[in-house]
Amino acid sequence: MRAAAAAALVALAxxxxxxxxxxxPAIVGMDFTERAGAITVDASVSRLFDRDAFANLDxxxxxxxxxxxxxxxVDDAQPIAFTVLRRSCIYQLWDEVYDLRxxxxxxxxxxxxKTRGEALKVLTSLDDVRVAAAAALPPGALHVLAVVAExxxxxxxxxxxxxxxxxxGTGGGLDRGGSxxxxxxxxxxxxxxxxxDRVLRLRSQRFFRP
Amino acid sequence: MAFxxxxxxxxxxxxxxxxxxxxxxxxxxxxxxxxSPGPAVRPPVPAPLGANPxxxxxxxxxxxxxxxxxxxxxxGNESTSAGVIERTLEFVPGQRMRxxxxxxxxxxxxxxxxxxxxxxxxxxxxxAARGHVxxxxxxxxxxxxxxxxxxxxTSTTSVGWIGADVSxxxxxxxxxxxxxxxxxxxxxxxxxxxxxxxxxLRIGVAEVAGTRWSWTAAATAxxxxxxxxxxxxxxxxxxxxxxxxxxxxxxxxxxAGYDVxxxxxxxxxxxxxxxxxxxxxxxxxxxxSGEVLPLDLHLRDGRSQVATVSVGLDRDTRRDPxxxxxxxxxxxxxxxxxxxxxxxxxxxxxxxxxxxxxxVRDGTHAVGLRLAGAATFGDAPxxxxxxxxxxNRMITxxxxxxxxxxxxxxxxxxxxxxxxxxxEVGGSVVVEYxxxxxxxxxxxxxxxxxxxxxxxxxxxxxxxxALGDGLPFDLVLDAGLRLDTELGIFELTLANALGxxxx
Numbered sequence: 001m002r003a004a005a006a007a008a009l010v011a012l013a014x015x016x017x018x019x020x021x022x023x024x025p026a027i028v029g030m031d032f033t034e035r036a037g038a039i040t041v042d043a044s045v046s047r048l049f050d051r052d053a054f055a056n057l058d059x060x061x062x063x064x065x066x067x068x069x070x071x072x073x074v075d076d077a078q079p080i081a082f083t084v085l086r087r088s089c090i091y092q093l094w095d096e097v098y099d100l101r102x103x104x105x106x107x108x109x110x111x112x113x114k115t116r117g118e119a120l121k122v123l124t125s126l127d128d129v130r131v132a133a134a135a136a137l138p139p140g141a142l143h144v145l146a147v148v149a150e151x152x153x154x155x156x157x158x159x160x161x162x163x164x165x166x167x168x169g170t171g172g173g174l175d176r177g178g179s180x181x182x183x184x185x186x187x188x189x190x191x192x193x194x195x196x197d198r199v200l201r202l203r204s205q206r207f208f209r210p
Numbered sequence: 211m212a213f214x215x216x217x218x219x220x221x222x223x224x225x226x227x228x229x230x231x232x233x234x235x236x237x238x239x240x241x242x243x244x245x246s247p248g249p250a251v252r253p254p255v256p257a258p259l260g261a262n263p264x265x266x267x268x269x270x271x272x273x274x275x276x277x278x279x280x281x282x283x284x285x286g287n288e289s290t291s292a293g294v295i296e297r298t299l300e301f302v303p304g305q306r307m308r309x310x311x312x313x314x315x316x317x318x319x320x321x322x323x324x325x326x327x328x329x330x331x332x333x334x335x336x337x338a339a340r341g342h343v344x345x346x347x348x349x350x351x352x353x354x355x356x357x358x359x360x361x362x363x364t365s366t367t368s369v370g371w372i373g374a375d376v377s378x379x380x381x382x383x384x385x386x387x388x389x390x391x392x393x394x395x396x397x398x399x400x401x402x403x404x405x406x407x408x409x410x411l412r413i414g415v416a417e418v419a420g421t422r423w424s425w426t427a428a429a430t431a432x433x434x435x436x437x438x439x440x441x442x443x444x445x446x447x448x449x450x451x452x453x454x455x456x457x458x459x460x461x462x463x464x465x466a467g468y469d470v471x472x473x474x475x476x477x478x479x480x481x482x483x484x485x486x487x488x489x490x491x492x493x494x495x496x497x498x499s500g501e502v503l504p505l506d507l508h509l510r511d512g513r514s515q516v517a518t519v520s521v522g523l524d525r526d527t528r529r530d531p532x533x534x535x536x537x538x539x540x541x542x543x544x545x546x547x548x549x550x551x552x553x554x555x556x557x558x559x560x561x562x563x564x565x566x567x568x569x570v571r572d573g574t575h576a577v578g579l580r581l582a583g584a585a586t587f588g589d590a591p592x593x594x595x596x597x598x599x600x601x602n603r604m605i606t607x608x609x610x611x612x613x614x615x616x617x618x619x620x621x622x623x624x625x626x627x628x629x630x631x632x633x634e635v636g637g638s639v640v641v642e643y644x645x646x647x648x649x650x651x652x653x654x655x656x657x658x659x660x661x662x663x664x665x666x667x668x669x670x671x672x673x674x675x676a677l678g679d680g681l682p683f684d685l686v687l688d689a690g691l692r693l694d695t696e697l698g699i700f701e702l703t704l705a706n707a708l709g710x711x712x713x
Contacts, residue, residue: 056331056333058333059331059332059333059334060309060333060334060335060343061309061314061315061332061333061334062273062274062309062310062314062315088273088310090273090274090275090309090310092275092309093334093335093336093343094275094336094340094341095275099273099274099275101273154319156529157472158316158319158472159529160472160473160526160527195529
């Protein structure tokens with residue numbers, strides 16, 4: 001029995017993918033510019049949208065994209081700078097236009113566009129986005145920019161409520177043991193409500209200030 | 211100054227942007243990045259937004275046009291009644307709200323949280339007049355039969371036992387959860403023992419009429435045979451060293467819960483139980499030294515009743531309650547039985563549990579601290595006392611109340627002076643190290659490897675080696691694999707295996 005259990009463990013370990021496989025960021029080329037004492041980036045996270053997500057821009061419900069950007073030195077795990085952007089889009093059914101709200105870098109502005117393609121571009125383009133103060137990047141030192149973009153992220157509170165709803169209805173019985181001590185978890189089927197509809201992780205090429 | 215990829219077109223664009231911003235073209239010329247200097251360091255993968263509310267931007271003003279909901283169309287619900295879906299939504303026809311309203315945004319998650327649907331999509335279409343809309347809810351149903359537990363194994367107490375517990379979370383499409391289970395344990399070699407069986411039926415509603423209240427009720431029947439040691443050394447589990455008595459339990463329990471917040475729930479409950487035990491006239495245990503001790507089996511002979519009320523609190527901040535890598539879970543429970551509420555046993559039980567997880571190595575690994583303890587006071591019936599398997603994972607747990615094995619706990623430290631299966635005070639402290647094995651499978655969603663070690667204790671206040679002389683304690687060890695699958699959660703662990711075979 002022990003041999004069988006060991007064999008099963010080994011088989012599972014071999015069959016399983018490495019822990020980092022699904023978390024590894026894709027490396028993409030980005031353009032960095034220094035101006036007015038700040039480092040800015042030009043890039044796109046349009047790959048966050050697949051066909052269904054793109055079509056869903058017409059749903060009439062709000063679509064939200066949250067983009068977070070970290071600047072690291074390549075030899076240090078602590079970020080030098082952090083920026084977060086939130087962009088929302090709602091299709092107005094009666095006016096047939098897309099209303100967008102762009103928040104981040106200390107300001108907010110509303111934009112109205114006429115086509116879904118334009119809405120996608122506004123949601124996912126990083127045009128001249130300030131990612132760090134230039135003084136924070138010593139000249140010659142190698143840096144990278146990590147980008148995480150989430151489509152319709154779910155708040156921690158909402159996730160907690162979902163888990164709570166899922167965990168109900170499995171109790172009962174005469175003894176506390178089964179539910180209090182015995183089981184590792186009180187949820188027996190994980191219904192996998194995701195923390196976001198889609199997540200895109202990118203990393204820039206290494207860059208430095210000359 | 212610009213610096214980036216050696217890409218001619220983008221360089222030109224960067225220069226153009228720089229010029230447009232009033233920067234000189236010369237200053238905007240990009241500088242090629244060196245090809246390969248520096249160590250290859252992978253930046254940490256940031257946690258998703260939900261993991262860290264502090265990173266979220268503050269909420270803004272209202273966004274989106276005002277709407278009037280003309281109606282709600284539901285598509286794809288073959289077995290789930292439309293009423294169940296409509297009750298879950300926080301809007302009704304005729305209601306006015308903005309397109310960005312939180313109730314609209316949360317509707318999808320509230321429906322997914324029912325556990326009845328694999329996919330939920332919400333869209334709008336134009337209604338009867340300008341500004342009016344119809345909400346279209348498209349669902350893809352999923353199987354709602356859940357395998358809660360499996361019991362099987364063999365021991366000297368039972369040649370073999372087998373059982374299962376299942377739930378239907380959406381009974382006849384009504385949204386009501388119905389569940390139940392049954393266990394059968396064949397007779398083993400212990401004198402006066404008999405085959406055992408237990409069955410249970412449950413019903414519950416996870417959300418009563420859109421409120422924060424929930425309730426469950428359960429009815430349980432047990433035809434048992436409880437073993438107890440009469441002689442022999444602690445490490446000798448031969449059936450000849452045990453005797454058994456027959457009993458029968460019939461009981462009901464009802465619990466009402468209230469969600470104080472997304473993370474915290476309180477609950478109150480009541481239990482009524484009718485016991486019928488056939489106890490030996492004067493049970494004794496003969497120690498290896500020859501000394502004979504009287505045994506208290508902690509039950510009334512013949513019929514007796516247990517009536518209790520309980521109150522509890524559950525706070526759970528773990529992001530993933532199945533394979534946690536962060537967060538805390540706290541559980542508190544107090545239950546009291548009194549003759550004044552129709553019972554024959556005057557007692558109280560308090561229990562507490564704390565699980566705390568700290569992520570390490572970018573959250574792919576975790577360290578967990580798991581504390582659990584309970585104490586009974588007064589004349590607690592045998593089945594309400596702390597059972598050995600509750601504090602030591604290496605011991606076969608009771609199956610729906612049935613004792614299916616009577617193995618003593620491993621005596622690693624030689625500190626265990628007694629061999630009672632139950633005690634008045636017990637607890638455990640376990641430290642676990644968890645390593646993420648994989649995530650993202652289609653049917654097997656996730657897997658973690660873990661190894662854990664800790665200490666446990668179980669004692670009676672009046673026993674010679676109990677509190678006055680130091681609480682007897684020993685070690686507990688476990689390691690294995692936890693899998694989160696479409697069918698349920700499986701633990702392939704050392705302790706789990708030990709609990710299913712005679713050893």
